[in-house]
Amino acid sequence: MRRLATYGLILLLAWGTETLWSQDVSGIPGAFVDIGVGARPLGMGGAYTAMIAQPNAMFWNPASLARLPQKGVDFSYVNQLGLIPYTAFSGGLSLAGIHSLGLGILASGDEQLKETTILLNYAISLEDVTPSWMSELFLGINLKYHLANFGRGGFDPAKYPLFSDQDLAAGEAAYVSGAASGWGLDLGLIYRVGPRVFIGMAAKDLVSKISWNNEQESYSEGLPARLTMGLSYFVQSTFLVTLDYEHYLNSEAPVRMRAGVEKIILGALALRGGMGQTLAAESRRDYAIGTGFALKMEQVGQLNVDYAYQLHPLANMHRFSVGVRF
Secondary structure, eight states: OOGGGGOHHHHHHHTTSSOTTHHHHSSSTTTTOOOOOOHHHHHTTTOOTTOOSOGGGGGTOGGGGGGOOSOEEEEEEEEETTTEEEEEEEEEEEETTTEEEEEEEEEEEOSSEEEEEEEEEEEEEOTTOSSGGGGGEEEEEEEEEEEEEESSSOOOGGGOTTSOHHHHHHHHHTOOOEEEEEEEEEEEEEEEEETTEEEEEEEEEEEEEEEEEESSOEEEEOOOOEEEEEEEEEEETTEEEEEEEEEETTSOOOEEEEEEEEEEETTTEEEEEEEEEEESTTOOEEEEEEEEEEEEETTTEEEEEEEEEEEOSSOOEEEEEEEEEO
16 A cells, blocks of 8 residues: 555545455555445345346446347435445446447545546447357446545544544544546456346456546556456346356455345335355455335336345445436
8 A cells, every 4th residue: 555655534434435455456545446336236235247238237247238228327326334425327328229328427425535437338239240159248348537536625533433533643644635537447248148047247447547646746556457257047037146256356355256136026126135255264244135116107118216225344324226217
């Protein structure tokens, strides 16, 4: 964590993020941490790499929009650990049933640390190409732009009730202000093994560069690259099981496994559950439950409302999402 030792406040915020391992695998403690987007994915434990046809799925796998049947938008909100508010927008558009375009915006923080990520997505279905095995393949790419501002509002210890007086004093002593910007690249694919089985793979931040500037220095670092592989299996048309495996590249961060289930009842009500587990000597496990419903509207199309409750060792969280399909 070399030069970013001066970012005392950011370090404090890092302790309140989804994955404490981000401090070890990147040189930027707590910066642009991927906490996941959407109440449906998180209600299923974050096992969402092999899911398709939902706008916010582009945050999980760039290839997910390749089978988007219509236009759609999603809005999501979570107050991460009661400390950091995250708001996300995602929208997708299908072109000729083969190409899809998507836009995602993820904004988080307050005057102490504000981060925004803008994501541009392109996905394609190879259904009309030969050989025949390639017709079941979907490909996608995300281009991402990152922007951050920190330390603009002054240091207020009252805003960080979870931390000790010693930690707060260290953060205040090293308090600085500045900005950052950069870009990243995600690649993804999804393959339809059969009518009910999909496998997916996403390489996130495969290429990444963030330039940081504060009152004392300027330098560049990339976000940690990671590879996620997933499986989705529709046991029945109303019962879904998902699995994910995540591994950071070129780092010592632990492998993480996720699993989720979804059951549709009464034709419109979804019940969900999931869990995540790090495979390490000091492993961490978390759980989630969720629900949602879909309401068909004549003038709009379909309205989706989703909720997830995440059980975390530091603090439990509520997630909310609203989506519209046109």
